[in-house]
Amino acid sequence: MNFNPKHILGIKNLSAAEIHFILDSAASFKEINSRQIKKVPTLRGKTIVNLFFEASTRTRTSFEIAGKRLSADTINISASSSSVVKGETLEDTAKNIEAMHPDIIVMRHSASGACDYLAQRLKCSVINAGDGTHEHPSQALLDAFTIRQHKKKIEGLTVTIAGDITHSRVVRSNIYCLTKLGAKVRVAGPRTMLPPGLEKLGCEVFTDLREAIRDVDCIMMLRIQRERQGKTLIPSLREYARFYGLNPDNIKLAKSDVIVLHPGPMNRGVEISSLVADGPHNVILDQVENGVAVRMALLYLVSGGESVQNV
Amino acid sequence: MSTESVEILDLDGVNRALTRIAHEIIEKNKGVDDLVVIGIRTGGAFLGEQIQQRINKIESVTVPFGSIDITMYRDDLASRGHLAVGQTDIRFNLDGKQVVLVDDVLFTGRTIRAAMDAVMDLGRPQSIQLAILIDRGHRELPIRPDYIGRNLPTSRNEQIKVDFDEQNIPRAIYLLKS
Amino acid sequence: MRVLVKNGHLLDPVNNIDGRYDVLIEDGKVAAVGADLALAVNDAEIIAADGLLVAPGLIDIHVHLRDPGLEYKEDIISGTHAAAAGGVTSVACMPNTSPVIDTAPVVEYIINKARQHGCANVYPVAAISQAMKGDVLSEMGELKAAGCVAFSDDGVPVVSGELMRRAFEYADTFGAPIISHAEDLSLVGEGCMNEGDVATELGLKGIPWVAEDAATAREIMLAEFTNSRLHMAHVSTRGSVELVRQAKARGVKVTCEATPHHFTLTDEAVRGYNTNAKMNPPLRSQADVDAVHAGLADGTIDAIATDHAPHHYDEKNVEFAIAMNGIVGLETMLPLTMNLVRTGVISLRQAIALMTCQPAAIIGIDRGSLNVGAVADLVLIDPEFEWTLDAKQLKSKSKNTPFDGWTMHGAAIRTLLAGRTVFQREQ
Numbered sequence: 004m005n006f007n008p009k010h011i012l013g014i015k016n017l018s019a020a021e022i023h024f025i026l027d028s029a030a031s032f033k034e035i036n037s038r039q040i041k042k043v044p045t046l047r048g049k050t051i052v053n054l055f056f057e058a059s060t061r062t063r064t065s066f067e068i069a070g071k072r073l074s075a076d077t078i079n080i081s082a083s084s085s086s087v088v089k090g091e092t093l094e095d096t097a098k099n100i101e102a103m104h105p106d107i108i109v110m111r112h113s114a115s116g117a118c119d120y121l122a123q124r125l126k127c128s129v130i131n132a133g134d135g136t137h138e139h140p141s142q143a144l145l146d147a148f149t150i151r152q153h154k155k156k157i158e159g160l161t162v163t164i165a166g167d168i169t170h171s172r173v174v175r176s177n178i179y180c181l182t183k184l185g186a187k188v189r190v191a192g193p194r195t196m197l198p199p200g201l202e203k204l205g206c207e208v209f210t211d212l213r214e215a216i217r218d219v220d221c222i223m224m225l226r227i228q229r230e231r232q233g234k235t236l237i238p239s240l241r242e243y244a245r246f247y248g249l250n251p252d253n254i255k256l257a258k259s260d261v262i263v264l265h266p267g268p269m270n271r272g273v274e275i276s277s278l279v280a281d282g283p284h285n286v287i288l289d290q291v292e293n294g295v296a297v298r299m300a301l302l303y304l305v306s307g308g309e310s311v312q313n314v
Numbered sequence: 315m316s317t318e319s320v321e322i323l324d325l326d327g328v329n330r331a332l333t334r335i336a337h338e339i340i341e342k343n344k345g346v347d348d349l350v351v352i353g354i355r356t357g358g359a360f361l362g363e364q365i366q367q368r369i370n371k372i373e374s375v376t377v378p379f380g381s382i383d384i385t386m387y388r389d390d391l392a393s394r395g396h397l398a399v400g401q402t403d404i405r406f407n408l409d410g411k412q413v414v415l416v417d418d419v420l421f422t423g424r425t426i427r428a429a430m431d432a433v434m435d436l437g438r439p440q441s442i443q444l445a446i447l448i449d450r451g452h453r454e455l456p457i458r459p460d461y462i463g464r465n466l467p468t469s470r471n472e473q474i475k476v477d478f479d480e481q482n483i484p485r486a487i488y489l490l491k492s
Numbered sequence: 493m494r495v496l497v498k499n500g501h502l503l504d505p506v507n508n509i510d511g512r513y514d515v516l517i518e519d520g521k522v523a524a525v526g527a528d529l530a531l532a533v534n535d536a537e538i539i540a541a542d543g544l545l546v547a548p549g550l551i552d553i554h555v556h557l558r559d560p561g562l563e564y565k566e567d568i569i570s571g572t573h574a575a576a577a578g579g580v581t582s583v584a585c586m587p588n589t590s591p592v593i594d595t596a597p598v599v600e601y602i603i604n605k606a607r608q609h610g611c612a613n614v615y616p617v618a619a620i621s622q623a624m625k626g627d628v629l630s631e632m633g634e635l636k637a638a639g640c641v642a643f644s645d646d647g648v649p650v651v652s653g654e655l656m657r658r659a660f661e662y663a664d665t666f667g668a669p670i671i672s673h674a675e676d677l678s679l680v681g682e683g684c685m686n687e688g689d690v691a692t693e694l695g696l697k698g699i700p701w702v703a704e705d706a707a708t709a710r711e712i713m714l715a716e717f718t719n720s721r722l723h724m725a726h727v728s729t730r731g732s733v734e735l736v737r738q739a740k741a742r743g744v745k746v747t748c749e750a751t752p753h754h755f756t757l758t759d760e761a762v763r764g765y766n767t768n769a770k771m772n773p774p775l776r777s778q779a780d781v782d783a784v785h786a787g788l789a790d791g792t793i794d795a796i797a798t799d800h801a802p803h804h805y806d807e808k809n810v811e812f813a814i815a816m817n818g819i820v821g822l823e824t825m826l827p828l829t830m831n832l833v834r835t836g837v838i839s840l841r842q843a844i845a846l847m848t849c850q851p852a853a854i855i856g857i858d859r860g861s862l863n864v865g866a867v868a869d870l871v872l873i874d875p876e877f878e879w880t881l882d883a884k885q886l887k888s889k890s891k892n893t894p895f896d897g898w899t900m901h902g903a904a905i906r907t908l909l910a911g912r913t914v915f916q917r918e919q
Contacts, residue, residue, distance in 0.1 A: 004398075024398070031383065031399040040435045043386040073386075092810055114811035115695035116765030135813070137695030175695060198698070200689030303399065307391060 010122045010129045011301050013138035014179040022183060025300050026148050032303070033296035035072060046075035049306055052105040053079045054097070055132070056112040061267055062132050062141070065291070066109045069298035078105075097121050106306055110134070128305040133172045141301060142266055143176035145294040147184060149286055150221055152293065153262050158185030163215045163257075164206075165191040165247060166225025166274055167236070169198045173266050177223065178204045191215035192247060195236040212247050216257045223264040224249050224274045240273050250276040254284065262286045322448070322466060322474075323487040331463035332361065332484075335445050336368035338461050343412050348440065350378040350408065354417045354429050355400045360482040361447055362416035380404030382415075387428035408437030414461075418476045420446040423457035448474050448487060494518050495911050496533050500541030500872060504548060505845040506861035515546060517868040520910035525862055539913075541872050544905055545840075548848040548860050549581025549869030552822060554646075554671075554725055554749060554797035557583070557614065560601060561590025566802035566889045568602065571822070572610035574800070574888040576915035578823040579904030581869035582613040582852070582859050583800075586646040587624065594619040594630040596638035603639050611914035613869070615641040615855060617671060620659045624648050629655070629662055636666040641855040644671035646725060647772070649707060651677065653714065660720035669721035669747075669854065674707035674732065675773070684813050686759040686774040694762065696812060699774050705731035712739045715746055723854050724748035726799050728773040730783035737792040747854050748787075749797040752821060752828035753894065755784045761894055767808040767815035768894040771801070785837045788846065795851035796843075798825050802890030820888045823881075824895050830875055830902030840875070872906040879903055 006024045014022070035043055051070040053063050063079060070077035082096055093112075100108065107128045110118050115135030122129040133139040151157055162181050168174050168190050178201075181188050188206040190197070191214075201208050209215035216222050227243060237243045249263065263275070263284045271277045279285065323331065343349055346369060353362025359381035366379040383400035391397070415429055430442055445461035450468040466489070468474070473490040495517040502513040502525065514529035515522060516536065530538070552575065558566040566574075575583050585602065587593035593602070599616045606614035618640040622628045624647075632643060643663050649672070650656045656670075663670050680703045685691050687698025708724060712735055715722035727733055727748045736748045753771065758778050761769035769775055787793040801818025808815050825847070833843050852860030859869055883896040907915035 028399050031385075031401045034402055035386075038436060043435065044431065045386040045388075045391065092806065094809060112811070114813045116812045119765055120811060135695050136697075172695070175693070198692040199687060200692040203689050204693065300399075303386075307397075 006304060007307060008305055011140055011305060012118050012122055012129065012131045014140050014143050014176045014183070015138065017183070019183045019185070022144070022147065022180060025144055025297070025304065026151060028300035028304065029144070029148055029293070029296040032299035033293065035299070036292070036295055041072050042074060043072065044074045045303060046070070046073040046306055049075040049106040050104065051075045051077045051107045051109060051302065052100055053077060053132075054082065054100060054108050054110045055080065056082050056110070056117075057133075059111050059133065061291070062111060065294040066132060066141075066298050069295050069302055072295070073299055073302055075302065093117060093120065094124055097125055101125050101127055107302060130301055130305060136170055136172050138176045139172045140176050141294070141298050142173045143180040144301070145290055145297040146173075146177055146223065146264055146266070147180050148293045148297055149264060149290045150262070152289065153286055154220060157181065160186045160220040161189065161218070162186050162221040162223065163189040163191055163219045164223045164225065165212055165215060165249070167196040167227055168192050168201065168225070169196050170228065171225045174225065175204065178206050182206070189215050189219065193237065212249075213253050213256055216249075216253065219257050219261060221262050221264060222249060222254070222257060223266075226266065226268060227270055227274045229270065240270075244273050248272075248274055248276060249279050251278045251282070254279055264290055267291070318491045320489045320491070321486055322489050323464060325485045328447070328463075328484045328487060331447060332364050333368055335461045335463060336365050336372060339365070339414055339443070339445065340369060340372060342443075342460070346373050346375055346377055348411050349414065350380070350406065350411045351414050351416060352404065352433065353379070353381045354415060354425060355381050355383045357418035357476050357478070358416045360478055361418055361484060364484065365414075365416055365445060378406045380406065382429060382432050384425060384428040384432050387432045389424060389428070402432070404436060408433065408439045411437070411439045413439040413442045414445055415442060416445045418447050419474045420444075420449045420457075420459055421452055423453045423455035426457050427455050447476065447484075450474055493911070494523075494533065494536035495539060495908070496530060496536040497539045497541050497546055497870065497872070498530055500544050500546035502546045502862070503841060503844050504862040505841055506849045507863065509862070510841060515862060515868075515870065517908075517911040520868055520912070522862050522864050522866050522868050524864060539872070539906065543874070545873040545875055547844050547871055547873060548862055549871050549907065549909065550579045550826065550847040551582040551851040551857075551860055552580045552798050552800065552825060552847075553584040553795060553851045553855050554751070555583040555585050555800040555822065556588065556802065556818070557585040557602070558589060558802055559605070560598065564889075565804055568605045568614060569609050570887065570889045571800070571802070572606060572612035572614065574820070574822040574886065575612040576907045576909070577887045577904065579826050579871035579873060579907050580612060580822055581871065581907060581909050582615065582857065583822075584615045584617050584641060584855050586617055586644065587619040588647050592619050592624050593617070593640070594622050594624070594635070596631070596634050599635055599638040599640050611909060613859065613909070615639075615857060617642045617644050617646070619643065620645045620650055620670065621655065626650050626652060626655060629659060632662055632668065633666050636668050640668070641857060642669045642671050642723065644673065644725065646671065646673045649673055649675045649677060653710065656711070657714050657718060660714055660718040660722070664718065664720035669723050670715070671723045671725050672711045673725050674704055674711055676703045676706045679703035679706065684770065684774075685762050686776050688759060688777055690759045690762055694765065696762070701729040701731060701776065701780070704729050704773055705735065708732040708735050712736070712744055712746055716744045719745070721745045722747075726751050726754060726773055726797070727784065727787070727793065728754045728776050728780060730780050733783045733787040733792055737787065737790075740792065747794040748792070749795040749851070750784045750788060750793045751797060751799045752825050753819060755781060755788065755832065756828050757894060762812075765812040766894065767810065767812055768819055768892050768896075770812060770815050770817055771799070771819055772817040785832070788832065788838050788842070794846070795854060796825060796829055796846045797851065798822055800888075802888050803892045804890060808892050819892050819894060820886060820890055822888065823886055824893065824900070826873065826904055827900035827902040828895075833875075834901060868908060868911040870908040871904050873902065874905050875902045877901070877903040877905070
């Protein structure tokens with residue numbers, strides 16, 4: 004197949020075949036990361052700007068390493084998220100960067116839709132590294148890659164995503180990605196963290212974590228943001244851990260070969276106990292490793308020129 | 315546009331050429347010590363495996379074989395858009411080895427340039443040699459094969475097609491004129 | 493100076509006129525209405541209205557003219573031009589200007605500027621609380637005396653139940669209604685669109701319908717308790733329409749309005765992070781739109797008002813979450829309302845009443861009819877006129893409309909203010 008995306012803004016508009024193509028490409032790039040010389044000249048001369056309006060060391064580093072291993076020049080820009088405070092609009096910030104002719108802008112922003120906004124206004128490629136609570140496609144792809152690595156397939160699996168579904172930026176992308184690839188997706192959390200209409204995205208909704216993880220193949224625990232404690236969504240982290248934390252006791256309800264994923268950073272003792280986080284089911288560091296390969300694939304795929312048949 | 319197809323080598327011809335190349339490789343390297351065979355995906359990988367098997371048979375050894383994907387090393391990615399990147403599968407150290415690169419058709423030499431860069435990124439071989447089933451000319455880089463199945467002068471608008479069966483074993487070679 | 497509007501289809505709900513009549517205007521007032529007046533009239537300017545609907549000039553009781561202080565968005569001149577182009581001859585303008593309309597001089601400034609330079613009647617709505625801060629009542633007696641027609645802290649709901657109670661009582665003392673923008677701010681939080689499937693999908697924080705319903709219920713209870721007049725601005729939910737319906741049935745002095753965007757669009761319009769579909773109250777679900785239609789049809793909703801909210805391009809060309817709320821509406825009210833007529837939601841007569849005499853009654857102005865002796869504010873409408881909305885061509889200074897590129901049916905062909913033509917559509 005020929006997959007020639009200009010931008011990677013989300014999973015919603017990708018087909019199953021396109022997702023598989025990205026994952027297959029990532030598998031090719033993964034090999035490079037285990038070499039002595041972890042660098043190929045593929046994107047030599049390309050300039051990638053990591054434009055992060057929100058701190059995210061993990062995602063930014065992963066994209067930066069991915070770009071460098073492809074020989075691109077990567078530049079990191081941390082900008083204030085609040086354009087109102089800063090006095091410069093998002094469009095002006097982006098246009099200023101574009102005037103320096105980058106080939107790809109990798110963007111993280113606190114506002115949902117900010118990447119779509121930018122993609123409509125810029126000539127260069129845009130890769131969404133997380134926009135508000137909307138999409139985070141590279142995270143969903145590396146999760147799928149990791150699941151495929153361990154389970155050899157995705158079709159037919161049941162995957163539970165548990166935590167603050169409303170405020171998660173990865174959950175939508177993961178639901179789209181996994182359901183397109185034929186998995187059944189369950190989401191679980193207290194009702195205060197479940198937005199309306201989740202069923203329409205194609206998943207089953209649970210309020211009881213124990214029911215949600217019964218007999219599943221994969222469990223993805225979402226980070227609970229500590230600052231939400233004592234606000235209106237949950238009374239305390241202690242109570243959250245008791246009812247929605249994954250621990251050695253309740254994990255027995257899942258399949259014996261269940262794998263546990265977490266997009267990080269983890270709150271040990273809150274959504275995941277250390278015994279699980281360090282236990283035999285966890286594939287959390289595989290996720291991080293695969294993240295580089297998946298991002299190399301995304302950078303590669305958006306940087307091709309016009310498609311020419313059979314030169 | 316109609317395409318005329320002319321058979322250049324039949325099954326026997328291909329087999330004879332591969333066997334001869336295998337012998338030449340052994341002869342030139344005075345045996346198979348430190349010899350490794352690396353095929354350039356996809357056609358060269360299939361042929362490389364055939365050559366490796368012949369060497370193994372002649373010398374009663376197992377010569378390491380690997381395949382290499384050169385998409386990431388191409389110099390024409392921007393103009394060609396996306397090519398699916400294949401996987402490189404080389405599970406042995408290349409340092410100090412006599413590497414025989416195998417490809418099906420030698421044309422401009424750019425693929426071989428990319429393959430050599432790819433090999434050098436994986437280690438520091440003692441030497442890199444090049445085995446080719448068909449050399450059709452039109453070189454754009456100073457690259458010369460060490461082992462040649464058949465020299466075949468062509469015009470630029472012609473194409474060479476190596477026909478493989480379901481087991482990826484070569485069975486004939488055609489010249490396509492459009 | 494005499495003007496004769498000839499041969500139009502006259503529609504005046506107040507006088508129960510619905511047929512082919514002429515209107516004679518003398519010195520800016522309606523002098524006579526009758527069949528074939530032409531025979532008895534000479535030396536008048538003749539306006540041929542064959543095939544056109546002739547109605548009282550439209551009245552929009554919810555407009556932000558942005559003057560004084562925010563003239564980069566709109567001013568009284570541009571805003572009233574937009575009104576005239578939309579067939580609107582009277583507007584009530586909201587007090588969230590800079591300074592706020594909370595003192596008599598601001599009321600007087602607006603009225604004077606509109607009289608001298610405007611092409612529509614402008615009726616200021618003054619603030620309930622000083623500076624719209626929700627702490628201290630504005631000087632309602634003096635404001636009313638200066639010419640304001642109602643009180644509202646539109647856009648900033650009055651949080652304190654006690655202050656709202658006193659506002660009802662004090663405004664009633666001077667015979668003016670309270671216009672409420674109903675929102676429970678704690679339920680709105682950082683929401684920026686309707687809470688529902690679309691918000692979930694887009695990852696945008698939702699505003700639940702209960703934020704409007706809960707606040708509407710409080711306002712109705714306070715109006716009932718104080719036996720005072722309440723007008724609910726821009727009802728957008730099934731629940732708030734129902735609350736008004738029930739309150740009317742038990743005799744509460746409550747009226748309400750609906751906006752064209754709330755009866756035309758749903759939250760689906762937000763897809764693509766379209767900031768011109770961002771407003772407050774937000775665009776709701778189809779069930780809510782259906783409820784607004786039902787409320788318009790059965791008389792629960794008394795008026796169509798636009799919540800005309802001009803914003804500069806730069807205030808909309810930003811991330812959705814930080815874009816300003818609101819759209820311009822004066823120039824699209826008529827065709828969007830005519831859509832309701834064409835699709836059988838309301839009758840033509842209802843449509844005209846919702847845009848003329850009924851809103852006039854809410855703010856107590858002597859407009860909205862063609863009574864003999866009334867000021868001759870008229871609009872000539874071609875109900876079938878098909879046109880494409882080009883936002884760039886709007887008379888408003890701001891172009892923030894979600895209807896750009898829409899094919900519209902129905903338009904004001906000519907607008908007369910006190911007998912003077914203030915707008916004539918190029919055809």
